[in-house]
Structures are given as C-alpha cells and as structure tokens.
Amino acid sequence: MRSTRHGLFAGYDNEGFFDEAHDADGDARDHYAALVDQLDDFTSDELNRREKLRDEAFRAAGITFTVYGESEGVERTFPMDLIPRLIPADEWDVIEAGLIQRVTVLNRFLDDLYVGERAAIKDGIVPWWLVASSDGFAREASGIQVPHAARCLVAGVDLVRDAQGAYRVLEDNLRNPSGISYVLENRQAMTRVLPKVFANHRVRPVDHYGLSLLHALQAVAPPAAGEDPTVVVLTPGVYNSAYFEHAFLARQMGVELVEGRDLVVDDNVVAMRTTQGMQRVDVIYRRIDDQFLDPVVFRPDSTLGVPGLMAAARAQTVTIANAVGNGVADDKAVYAFVPDLIRYYTGDDPIIDNVETYLLWDADQRAAVLDRLDELVIKPVAEAGGYGVVIGPKATDAELAECRAQIEADPRNYIAQEVIALSRHPTLVDDHLEGRHVDLRPFVLCSDTVEVIPGGLTRVALRKGSLIVNSSQGGGSKDTWVLAPEEG
Amino acid sequence: MLARHAESLFWAGRYIERAESTARMLDVTYHSHLEAMTINESSSWHDLLKILNVDLAFSEAERSLRADEVSEFLVFDPDNPGTIRSSVSSARDNLRAVRELISTELWESINRFHLRLSARNLRDDVAGEPHELYAMVRHECQALAGVSSETMPRDEGWNFLTLGWMLERSLMTLRLLSVRYSQLVAAGAAGGFHHWVSTLKSASGSEAFRRRYKASMDPADVVAFLLMSSLFPRSVLFGLQQAEKALTWIEGGATRSRPQRLLGRLRADVEYLDVAELLSGDLTVYLGMIESDIRQVSDAIEVTYFRASDEFAMHVLDPAVVWG
Numbered sequence: 001m002r003s004t005r006h007g008l009f010a011g012y013d014n015e016g017f018f019d020e021a022h023d024a025d026g027d028a029r030d031h032y033a034a035l036v037d038q039l040d041d042f043t044s045d046e047l048n049r050r051e052k053l054r055d056e057a058f059r060a061a062g063i064t065f066t067v068y069g070e071s072e073g074v075e076r077t078f079p080m081d082l083i084p085r086l087i088p089a090d091e092w093d094v095i096e097a098g099l100i101q102r103v104t105v106l107n108r109f110l111d112d113l114y115v116g117e118r119a120a121i122k123d124g125i126v127p128w129w130l131v132a133s134s135d136g137f138a139r140e141a142s143g144i145q146v147p148h149a150a151r152c153l154v155a156g157v158d159l160v161r162d163a164q165g166a167y168r169v170l171e172d173n174l175r176n177p178s179g180i181s182y183v184l185e186n187r188q189a190m191t192r193v194l195p196k197v198f199a200n201h202r203v204r205p206v207d208h209y210g211l212s213l214l215h216a217l218q219a220v221a222p223p224a225a226g227e228d229p230t231v232v233v234l235t236p237g238v239y240n241s242a243y244f245e246h247a248f249l250a251r252q253m254g255v256e257l258v259e260g261r262d263l264v265v266d267d268n269v270v271a272m273r274t275t276q277g278m279q280r281v282d283v284i285y286r287r288i289d290d291q292f293l294d295p296v297v298f299r300p301d302s303t304l305g306v307p308g309l310m311a312a313a314r315a316q317t318v319t320i321a322n323a324v325g326n327g328v329a330d331d332k333a334v335y336a337f338v339p340d341l342i343r344y345y346t347g348d349d350p351i352i353d354n355v356e357t358y359l360l361w362d363a364d365q366r367a368a369v370l371d372r373l374d375e376l377v378i379k380p381v382a383e384a385g386g387y388g389v390v391i392g393p394k395a396t397d398a399e400l401a402e403c404r405a406q407i408e409a410d411p412r413n414y415i416a417q418e419v420i421a422l423s424r425h426p427t428l429v430d431d432h433l434e435g436r437h438v439d440l441r442p443f444v445l446c447s448d449t450v451e452v453i454p455g456g457l458t459r460v461a462l463r464k465g466s467l468i469v470n471s472s473q474g475g476g477s478k479d480t481w482v483l484a485p486e487e488g
Numbered sequence: 489m490l491a492r493h494a495e496s497l498f499w500a501g502r503y504i505e506r507a508e509s510t511a512r513m514l515d516v517t518y519h520s521h522l523e524a525m526t527i528n529e530s531s532s533w534h535d536l537l538k539i540l541n542v543d544l545a546f547s548e549a550e551r552s553l554r555a556d557e558v559s560e561f562l563v564f565d566p567d568n569p570g571t572i573r574s575s576v577s578s579a580r581d582n583l584r585a586v587r588e589l590i591s592t593e594l595w596e597s598i599n600r601f602h603l604r605l606s607a608r609n610l611r612d613d614v615a616g617e618p619h620e621l622y623a624m625v626r627h628e629c630q631a632l633a634g635v636s637s638e639t640m641p642r643d644e645g646w647n648f649l650t651l652g653w654m655l656e657r658s659l660m661t662l663r664l665l666s667v668r669y670s671q672l673v674a675a676g677a678a679g680g681f682h683h684w685v686s687t688l689k690s691a692s693g694s695e696a697f698r699r700r701y702k703a704s705m706d707p708a709d710v711v712a713f714l715l716m717s718s719l720f721p722r723s724v725l726f727g728l729q730q731a732e733k734a735l736t737w738i739e740g741g742a743t744r745s746r747p748q749r750l751l752g753r754l755r756a757d758v759e760y761l762d763v764a765e766l767l768s769g770d771l772t773v774y775l776g777m778i779e780s781d782i783r784q785v786s787d788a789i790e791v792t793y794f795r796a797s798d799e800f801a802m803h804v805l806d807p808a809v810v811w812g
Contacts, residue, residue, distance in 0.1 A: 247588040259492070273491045
C-alpha cells in the first residue's frame with residue numbers, strides 16, 4: 001500500500017481485490033500509467049463538470065432504458081462512469097481468440113442440434129434430456145437451415161476476472177444480446193467529454209459496428225435474395241426496454257425498423273407494408289424473443305410477431321437472425337458443458353475457462369451445494385439480466401431457505417457457482433475514485449467470417465460492494481479501450 | 489418507406505403545429521383582454537375553444553369560461569386530448585417511433601422540449617406568467633421547424649412530416665378566420681379593429697399584413713391575406729401549396745392519386761378566389777366547405793398511404809402480383 005496517493009486517488013485501496021489499474025503494491029499497471037498521470041491533472045470539480053456535460057448529452061439524446069416493475073414510462077439514462085477501462089493489446093489478443101473459439105463451437109453445436117446428426121449428443125458430450133428439457137430448445141427450429149451455420153449472428157459473452165486476474169466466461173448470451181449501442185454511445189461521449197485523455201491513448205475504434213453488422217446480415221440472406229438483400233430490424237416496439245438500441249442499430253445500418261404489424265407473410269414470403277405497397281424482406285434481425293415471434297407456432301396470444309414467419313424461414317425465403325432456438329446453448333446448465341464441447345469439436349482446450357459451476361440435478365453435487373448455500377451464487381438457468389440471482393454470502397436466512405426450497409422442487413432449473421471476487425476498477429464516486437466491481441461483455445459477429453468488436457461493454461456495479469452489474473439492477477458502464485499494439 | 493412510419497411523421501407534423509397554434513392563440517386571447525376592455529371576455533374564450541375544435545369537450549368538463557379555466561384546459565387538462573402538453577408528448581411519441589429515420593438534432597430538440605415542458609409547473613405558469621410559457625412553446629416549435637428543415641434530407645419522411653404540418657396549419661388558420669368572421673357578423677361592425685388585429689396576431693400575421701396593406705383594416709383585406717396570400721407562411725393557401733408540393737414528391741410519377749387530385753382541386757379553388765364576390769355571399773358557409781375539403785384530403789391520405797396496404801395484403805394472394 002503506497003502512502004503517496006493524492007488528488008482523486010487519495011485513500012484509494014485495492015482492499016485485497018484484483019484491481020484493473022493497480023497492481024497488488026498499489027502501483028499503476030504499465031498500460032494505466034498514462035491515464036493515472038493524466039487524471040492527476042484533474043480536480044474533482046473539473047471531473048464533476050464533465051460529468052454534467054455527459055449527463056446532458058445522454059439525456060438530450062434520449063439514451064435511456066426502461067425499468068420494469070416501476071411505474072410505467074420510467075426512463076433512466078444508463079450511467080457511464082468517466083474513467084475508461086483499458087485492455088492492453090496482448091491481453092486482448094487472447095480474449096479475441098478465446099471468444100472466436102467459443103462462439104464458433106456454440107454455432108457448431110446449435111447447427112448439430114437443429115439440422116445436423118446431433119453428434120455431440122450421440123457421443124455423450126451433452127445429455128439429451130438436458131437439451132430436451134431446456135426452455136430455450138425449440139423443436140420448431142429443427143430442420144431450419146441457416147447460411148454459414150451462423151445461428152449466433154450476434155453473440156455477447158460475459159467475461160469476468162477473478163482474484164488472480166484471469167478472465168473467465170460467466171455466461172453466454174446467444175439470443176438477443178443487448179448493449180452494443182452503449183458501447184458506441186459511450187465512445188462518442190468520451191471523445192467529447194475527455195478528448196485529451198482519449199487522444200493520449202491509441203484506442204482501437206468501434207464505430208464500424210453498424211457496417212459490420214449489416215455485412216453479416218446480408219451475408220446470411222437466402223440465395224434467392226440476389227445482390228442487394230433487404231434487411232430489417234424487428235422490434236417489439238417503443239415500450240421495450242431496449243427500444244433505443246433497436247432504433248440505434250437500424251439507423252446505423254440505414255435499414256427499416258419494423259414491428260410485427262408491419263410485416264406480412266404470404267405464400268411463405270415475408271414482406272413489409274410501405275407507402276408504395278408491399279416490399280419483400282430477405283433478412284430479419286429480430287430483437288423479439290422466440291416465444292413471441294410467430295403466433296402460429298409459438299404463443300398464440302402474441303401480437304408482437306408475424307403469423308407464418310417460421311414457415312417462411314423453413315422455406316428459406318427469409319433468414320431470421322439470431323436463429324430460433326439458440327436459448328438451448330446459453331442455458332446456464334448447458335453452459336457447464338461448453339468446455340467439453342470445445343474439446344469435442346476442436347480438439348483444443350478452451351482458451352478462456354468457465355467459472356466453476358455445479359449442476360443441481362446431480363444428487364451429489366446438489367447435496368454439496370445445499371451444505372454451503374451461503375457461500376455460493378445460485379442462478380436460474382434461463383433468466384438473463386441478473387433476475388433471480390441469489391448471492392449466498394449476501395442473502396438473508398429467509399432468502400436462502402426460499403432458494404433451497406426452489407432448488408429441491410426443480411433442481412434442473414438452477415445452477416450454483418463459486419463466488420468470484422470480481423476485479424475492480426477505479427470509478428468516480430462523488431469527488432474521488434473508489435474501486436468498483438466490473439465485468440465485460442464483448443460482442444462477436446458470426447457470418448461468413450467471425451469478427452470481435454474491440455472491447456465491448458464494461459459494466460460496473462456502482463453500489464459499493466455490489467457484484468451485480470446489470471443495467472436493470474443499478475449498474476453503470478464504462479467506455480472500454482482496447483489499446484493498439486506498440487509500434488515498431 | 490413503412491406505412492406506419494409515414495403515418496407517425498404525418499402526425500408528428502400535425503401535433504407540433506397544433507401545439508404552436510394553441511400557444512399563440514392562447515397568448516393573443518389572454519393579452520387582448522388586458523389591452524382592450526371592449527372585448528367580451530367569455531365569448532372570446534369560447535371562440536378560442538371553437539377554433540381549436542374542443543368547445544364540446546370543454547363543456548363536458550364542466551369548467552367555466554374564465555381565463556384560468558380555459559387556459560388550464562388547453563395547456564394541460566388530461567380531459568382534453570388536444571392540450572399543448574399532450575400535443576408535444578404525442579409529437580415526441582410519434583418521432584420516437586421513427587427515431588432511426590429522423591436526424592439526431594430533430595430528436596434531441598423534441599425530446600428536450602418535452603422534458604422542459606414536463607419539468608415545469610404548468611398550473612403555476614398559467615396562473616402567473618402565461619406569456620413566458622406560450623413564448624417558450626412557440627419558440628420551441630419554431631426551433632423544431634428550423635432544425636428539421638436544416639437537418640433532414642428531403643426524402644419521403646420529410647415530405648410526410650411537411651404534409652401533416654402544413655395541412656394542420658391550413659386547417660388552423662381556416663378555423664381562426666371562420667370563427668372570428670362569424671362572430672364579427674353576429675356582433676355587427678363594432679369593436680372591429682381590435683378584433684381583426686387580434687385575429688392577425690393569432691396567425692402571427694399582423695406585421696406582415698401591415699407591410700402589405702399599410703393602414704387598412706378592411707375585412708376584405710384581412711380575409712384575402714389570411715386565406716390566399718401566397719407569400720405569408722400561415723395563410724390557408726400557403727399551407728395547401730406546401731402540402732401539395734410534398735404530396736407531389738411522395739407520389740413521384742405521372743399518375744395522380746386520389747389525395748393529390750383532391751388537394752390540387754382545393755388549392756386551385758382557394759388560389760383563384762374572388763374575395764369581393766366571396767364577401768357578398770356567405771363567407772362562413774364557404775369557409776366551412778374548405779374545411780371539410782381539407783379533412784377529406786387528410787382522410788384520403790390516411791386511406792391511400794397508411795391503410796391501403798392492409799386491404800392489399802388481404803385481397804391480393806398471387807405473389808407475382810404482390811412483388812411485381
């Protein structure tokens with residue numbers, strides 16, 4: 001512990017956690033040295049002034065998300081902390097390779113399940129009953145081909161760093177991962193609010209995402225679509241919490257943002273209603289869950305979807321991205337098998353490990369978990385957004401008892417994981433910096449090629465000591481700078 | 489473009505114009521009472537409600553015809569579907585639904601406007617310094633016009649926005665003229681000067697009128713000016729001409745759609761009016777006819793561009809025809 005800390009860093013303490021910016025002795029890590037130096041030149045008043053600039057910019061741009069469970073129409077801005085998270089080039093190279101390896105395998109697994117021979121099942125890598133009992137498994141998707149087997153066209157893989165600083169995969173998001181709009185907006189805000197700090201680093205750009213996404217979507221168009229396929233973004237509508245992002249992506253790609261009611265399926269062909277009549281649609285980047293996509297096949301009460309859409313996908317007149325049924329592969333119980341799947345399909349070990357995970361249908365593992373429930377994290381297998389997660393060490397006795405009862409009633413529906421002492425990052429708290437826990441959601445685009453957007457969304461638990469970083473649960477974000485390699 | 493998006497832009501234009509007109513007319517009515525004691529207060533408030541087509545809703549709300557009650561009703565009363573508050577928030581909702589089609593500047597402007605309005609205590613504004621509120625609303629609406637004009641490409645979306653905006657404007661000026669004129673006829677010529685001045689001010693036209701007609705306050709000149717000036721941007725004719733231009737762009741080709749035919753006929757009718765002849769007959773009846781024509785144009789636009797494709801989808805089953 002150094003005693004020389006001053007200015008914004010006065011009193012800063014790693015408190016035994018892995019700190020992204022400082023080593024165990026409290027010295028700035030090499031790739032953070034320039035940033036820490038520059039921050040020394042800022043007074044807290046100066047940073048607070050820039051925070052105000054940032055807030056005004058975000059609010060005026062309407063960069064908000066809707067919080068469920070509160071009174072209707074509550075729109076909040078997603079708070080972006082001014083201190084960026086830095087990832088050095090060599091570290092990023094490993095992350096990138098690990099993500100490509102993982103998502104490529106997940107695509108192969110899904111294609112194997114839905115249109116292949118289910119080799120991974122036959123060879124005993126993943127038990128069939130586990131697949132068949134997954135909420136995310138969609139029998140309706142069996143036999144529906146996807147060009148380039150790009151079932152996870154957009155994947156968001158949540159990474160955390162443990163007490164030793166090793167990156168681990170916390171969960172996969174293969175259905176409708178959101179957050180990329182914050183990555184792009186955060187970057188834009190940072191270059192405006194802290195231009196000199198930004199200019200002082202060689203940061204790899206992210207603003208090509210819209211073009212890359214459009215390219216990826218066009219590349220999975222059905223062959224009949226021809227040279228210039230029509231791509232649309234399908235949204236549940238303005239009241240969806242991620243509507244801002246849907247509109248943002250449509251704008252970035254220059255394509256129509258449609259709702260279910262704008263689309264019609266006729267003779268297995270999808271078209272949108274325009275002022276000049278019907279126009280054929282070739283690729284749908286849908287941001288609607290499987291269950292609401294097509295009332296003929298899924299929930300009949302859904303008014304968000306398009307009747308006949310699945311039949312059109314089956315007839316290969318339209319491509320739906322991400323593909324239907326991906327939820328089976330980001331089921332948190334199936335997640336536990338991903339390292340085995342990587343070994344099975346590639347023969348290599350996983351580049352990035354999972355977090356130690358216990359499967360609760362297994363009587364022995366369950367008994368061991370129930371013995372020390374107060375030391376573990378319990379997660380429902382099919383939820384996203386941090387909903388339903390119980391953190392043992394922080395839970396009350398009543399919460400633990402309820403959790404125990406739920407596990408015993410339906411062990412398939414839960415997993416347990418060791419508590420990860422998530423790495424922390426200097427974060428502006430009032431007039432000084434304190435360590436706050438962070439994770440990282442990089443975005444991977446799979447189509448005719450696989451591309452990882454440098455960085456991703458760093459989420460930060462703004463509440464002191466909190467481990468939950470989700471935007472719906474009081475989390476914020478940071479701009480994430482992947483540094484370009486040193487020249488020469 | 490998507491039919492639903494075109495509809496949202498069309499209505500966004502109408503709502504913005506509605507908010508501005510309401511603010512301007514409220515401001516003028518309020519201040520005409522301070523300046524001219526001869527004006528019958530409750531009847532001019534009633535006129536305003538009639539111009540805005542909410543006189544029935546007002547009587548159902550069981551409010552009395554006083555400045556504060558009418559102002560509250562027109563500014564924020566949830567019983568009135570056409571308040572300034574609801575017009576702005578409807579305009580925002582519509583623009584939000586087409587967020588990816590409009591410029592960021594336009595979105596930020598409407599969003600900021602909405603947030604500013606939401607942050608105010610409108611009841612206190614109306615009771616205290618209403619002029620400040622109305623000036624702010626007008627200023628923000630004019631800023632929206634400027635921002636959209638300076639940042640939006642002149643594509644189909646822009647033209648639907650303009651179409652709604654301009655039709656609403658023609659309708660507002662027409663109703664202003666119609667209600668004010670019939671009231672004047674009923675009251676005889678007394679109090680005419682202030683009456684016409686406030687009518688012109690209600691359309692933001694007193695200065696432009698003065699430059700064009702100097703000292704005249706001949707009702708024929710006022711009617712000619714508000715109805716068929718091709719230079720004044722709030723005349724009925726000007727609005728119709730701009731709307732027609734937008735519609736022609738949207739339609740593109742040589743064929744004429746039903747809305748285009750209706751609007752073209754209406755515009756020509758207004759453009760070639762003979763005011764002297766008009767004043768010798770029953771102007772009120774004539775103005776009523778134009779109003780119903782404008783509403784017919786609006787209905788035809790709705791059927792042709794926003795709804796037609798539904799029927800199309802239901803009835804045309806041969807894909808070769810659909811995609812052809």
